[in-house]
């Protein structure tokens with residue numbers, strides 16, 4: 564039961580965005596920049612954003628050698644380069660908006676570990692460097708095998724090491740916090756604990772039905788445009804889209820005295836990733852060990868994969884170095900047949916920017932620009 568005052572002042576917005584991850588917040592900002600006089604609301608079902616943005620590894624990813632070569636099996640060179648450029652522009656936008664300090668941005672090096680089966684990728688480094696040069700304006704990848712020993716990795720398992728000279732790292736918590744603050748400073752409202760159950764498009768408005776958990780009842784908001792930035796969870800609201808969830812398992816060690824490396828590392832086409840943070844090792848991935856069970860929106864830990872991560876930590880990353888696990892968590896990514904995100908106008912009033920794969924940190928801000936431009940085109 565709503566009061567006269569509530570009905571007058573709290574239920575209508577010009578633009579509503581669903582999802583307070585990197586993409587939702589960036590989209591709300593881009594909309595507000597294009598329509599400064601309009602009211603913009605972000606609805607987030609969790610008390611905290613609860614998807615991927617606050618759960619990830621914080622790599623400002625552009626793509627490793629084996630990942631880019633793998634992409635080229637499903638997309639053309641120009642499509643691969645197009646996405647590379649989006650990631651680059653997205654990261655530049657995020658940096659311009661928040662500044663490196665607030666993001667905990669650092670360039671401590673980025674490397675890909677190559678095993679025996681992947682050695683042929685090394686022969687393609689020059690080819691990729693030439694392709695990427697117009698975008699990177701520098702040599703993207705260099706072979707640095709001498710560092711395998713310096714970093715203390717298992718020489719039995721790591722046969723080559725490629726430096727990726729275009730990537731950095733962020734502190735995902737600080738970045739999302741700073742982006743949230745920036746969103747609020749722009750005069751955008753964010754409501755958390757506001758799960759959207761469904762929406763209905765009418766001739767002159769969109770009605771967004773939320774679950775008001777305290778009163779256990781539905782709350783109906785209206786808006787002129789609705790944008791879904793719900794990534795892996797989009798199918799719950801837009802049933803026909805091709806979005807497949809992919810859970811990511813993560814663990815972090817306690818601080819390790821004398822840890823031999825800094826920076827970010829990938830291996831097996833990005834299925835595994837680890838980094839140094841605060842003298843600890845954060846390690847995640849292993850979805851390829853159990854694709855079926857990880858194609859889920861449930862946040863449960865997978866014991867088999869968590870054990871697999873620990874094993875790789877012991878044998879490959881930190882051989883002969885004792886460590887203790889401090890914390891484990893999961894986050895949910897969104898995948899499709901290619902790495903291309905969906906940025907689409909579904910009607911005159913319904914828009915979407917989702918399916919960020921495992922690279923939304925850098926990509927998110929550019930995707931937000933693209934969807935806001937679509938809204939501007941439709942709404943004028």
Ligand SMILES: Cc1cc2nc3c(=O)[nH]c(=O)nc-3n(C[C@H](O)[C@H](O)[C@H](O)COP(=O)(O)OP(=O)(O)OC[C@H]3O[C@@H](n4cnc5c(N)ncnc54)[C@H](O)[C@@H]3O)c2cc1C
Nearest residue numbers: 582584586608613614615616619622759811894922923924
């Ligand atoms: C373990 C892990 C590691 C990763 N590592 C990296 C990395 O190192 N580098 C990188 O670039 N990317 C990484 N990613 C991917 C990256 O985090 C995502 O691509 C990015 O965060 C996606 O942002 P988003 O805003 O689209 O989605 P999300 O952050 O998932 O945001 C979607 C939001 O929508 C909300 N929502 C969903 N449905 C509803 C609803 N019905 N009502 C209201 N709210 C709703 C959710 O609660 C969520 O907060 C990783 C992801 C995971 C899980």
